[in-house]
Amino acid sequence: MFEEFPEESEWDVVVIGGGPNGLMAAAYLAKAGLKVALAEARYEIGGGLATEEILYPCYSSNPHVIYHMMVDYMPVIRDFNLDGPALAWIKPNSQTGMVFEDGKSLLLTRMIEDTKDSISKFSFKDAVNFGKVMRTWRRIVDEIVAPATYVPPMSPLDLSICMQRTKIGQEMLELVEQSPLDIITDTFENDRVRALMLYASCMWGLDPRETGLGFFVPLLLTRGMNKCYCYGGSHKFASAMAREIVKAGGLILEHAPVSNIIIENGRVAGIELAEGRTLRSKVVMSTLDPHTTFLDLVGADNMSADLKEAIEGWKYDKWSYYTLHIASDEPPHYKCDDPWINEAFMTVSGIESTDQLLAHWDNVVAGNISDNFGGHATCESIFDPTLSDIPGKSISFFQMHAPYEIEGGWDKRGEELKEAILGKWQKAAPNMTRDNIITTTFETPVDIEIRFPNMRRGSIKHGDYRPIQMGCFRPNQECSSTATPIEGLYVCGVSTYPGGL
Template identity: 40%
Template sequence: MRELEFDGIVIGAGPNGLTTAGYLAKAGLKVAVLERRYEIGGGLATENLLLPGMLVDSHAIYHMMVEYAPPMRDFELETRYDLQWIYPDVQVVMPFKDGTYLALYKDPEKSAKSIAKFSEKDAEAFRNFVQWSDEAMDIFLAPASYVNPLPSIEQAAKLENHPATKWDDELTGYTPKQIVDAWFENDKVRALFLYLATMWGLDYDLEGLGYLVPLMINRGWHFRLSRMGSHHVAHLLGKYISENGSRVISGCVIKRIVIENGEAKGVELDDGTIIRAKKFVCSGLNPHQTFYEYVGKEYLSPELITRLDQWHYSEMSFFTVHLALTEVPQFTAIKNDPELANALIYVVGYESEQDLVDHFEASKRGELHDGGFNCCFPSIHDPIRVHRKAGSEVKHIGLISMECAPYNLKDGGAISWNQKRRSYAERCKKILEKYAPNMNEKTILWDYIGTPLDTENKFPDMKNGCFKQGAYLPLQMGYMRPNEYCGQHDTPIKNLYMCGACTHSGGMITYGPGFNAAEKIAEDLGIQKWWPEPRGVKEAREAGLF
């Protein structure tokens, strides 16, 4: 039996696991990051899934917290390494069949002018929202992503200490739809902002998480693409870990987490290899994998088992269609505005707020609805994504991305996606064609389809295709993510920690769970932190918010 030994082990080389390992490796620990797949990065996946020479982001594509995420600065990924972010001036365009459109820009004032074409009152409401949400982001919402959370009642009391956080906290009991409807009067404007509020997994009629709505909408004009694809971020994180004396080991099928005398001591691989951990084991997997599959119920208290049994995954996930194109789309509604042809994201298929609500309701019933989605054409912004032979008629790549596709279909359950994927992809293409008539069988030469079931099969930690490793619900957030026993990234098992999206601050590639786990492990081990506090944390603490 082969044995290896490290100071610590991180299970899973997704963005959070790589983040945790990077901080601790630079702090002087010898860390092994164990990854089941043969490519690191988890959701930071860029693959050749279409024709040769065409690179597509098969999971995460829009990066929403770049300016706040600590690893970007602390690991010097943009200065010492070659990470480049693409931040288009036109962020989101929502075209309508009547020839009108809404556009969101990096410059909020330009966005307000677009909104004013529909409603002057909504334009002014948007300006006010930008002011309040920017302040809430800087003083609390972003910094809170990179500190270990307080118990909910204690945190709520502290939010009274600042006008922006008090404003945000007062939204908690309302649904995203109620909040959007209170802010805006025009139906099309409501459709756009409700889409932004819900595109990352908030249900439109869910009460108790209204404080997240300003964050979700605010990020709607802060999206970036990673030059050369999202996987390039993972590649650089892995390089950083290796350069700091630690290892990323792929192809590791884990059999169990080794528990001795109530303490995590390492892992055993499926081939019998034992990898010892002198100081810690940190899991980037979901709670059920970590505790039920790899630890075992015999080591868990009845109270923890009860809470684990209550953990819920989202019932909706991604349905994607990647496109190999001969030309870029020509959207009818924006044909007279060339600047909008370079938008990052187009939201199509929703002519009203009710259209979006109807789509959600159909998905809840397990029905494949002819609703809407967002689409992106990355090669417009990053030509390196398409590297074809001279004379090739394929010039661009495109993406249709629907975040509210049902995992379990009404007729046949999840497995029936295998029979319905092609027909649904064709229906989505027809919807795109209604807004961009040149997107048709003559210009779309190839495609690659991804379903919620595919997401689960590819990434087993994303149960039900849930890219956040657990639904966003009032009792599954903050200090209760994944539960009160593990809400600080440590667990009841000594030296076992968690760093996946099932922990605070959740999913969407914010790097928050990985950073927070590194903070907790360093504190418990008495390791001097070489890194500064994240942006805004000091100011939030001085304001009495933490």
């Protein structure tokens, strides 16, 4: 912080955390004419909207957010003109592929008919069913789930009463009471089709066997077929939002960790930075995880026993990710029956059946990764050649679900898994040989927590997706509408309703 910045300053609103949620909140408030300051602990704003040279000089990659699933729905894109000269979004038709050892493949695309053609290679009945359910599931997303993310959460009883009023609402309620595995199994007959649909539905943290969140299946499948890539890297999105904040008169403080949320007479009075300066404000908005916001910054003495108990009971994601980043001379070329797979935004490999996929996830939850693992890969430079300053070189990653605490420890297992992934990836894409690979680096769940401290235990969603932590229970019933029992304190991160994609 510059020495000329005052020891104490006055603001209308102070936002803690410069990730996507904090940037958007600060941009809207500053545009509305309020005096806004945003405090970010890292040296650079963006949070998960990061694009960094983690591989090697001149080779950039997106270590966290790359699949932007809700661009079509986000008002911020229209309100700040972020789909034009300021920011370009790539929308691949080939979205999610899956390749098998026998050379066959499946492909989910933005076009329903193209996807049906791919599914029909395995089951004509499944292709027909896919077309039918997607018509219904898209309506559920467009008319209920997506709009609901922009209004305060309803209690389960009120939501049920509301949904009973329409046929599409009743169909959504039927899904809610089923597990993702039940929905996929009842809808499709071919096991490989089921495996891809289950992977796409649960890859962001849904328990495949848990009931109560079945409405996420339509959301994650339909949006998973409409993923966007931010050209120039995800950090471009963060930079665009930062420009809007500054243009409207707001202030962004980087490398400014917060040590304390000031509470006076039961209400918020501002924040204190770790280096000693105070930003006084009647409103503080925190995008951090619940434990950091309430236990570390507010303090147990400033909250009720019930709120403290609710915060202490918060559970983090059941799994995290292990990611292997690769710079290579050539992009991956998959050995399969569909050339479109090589253009897919995401390609799943290593999974041959639903049982194998479930066994892999069970192992991860138990704290281990066995030889039956699989994961998804993306060649980022296919969609964004600017990531490599050296023309013609490729930037890719292979990512798989992984536990925060792994048997044997990450110091040992990290390097072992790198070799296992390279071996398995080469079976699917034979050109991914040592001669083709320029350099690699990997990131474990522990590394995620080090890079992004509020992703505790490598929790990319700041908290597990389970029925008692979603809807009006995210992060708890007292705080899910963003206002908290502490006057002037608001929460607005991914651990708050509606969560994040």
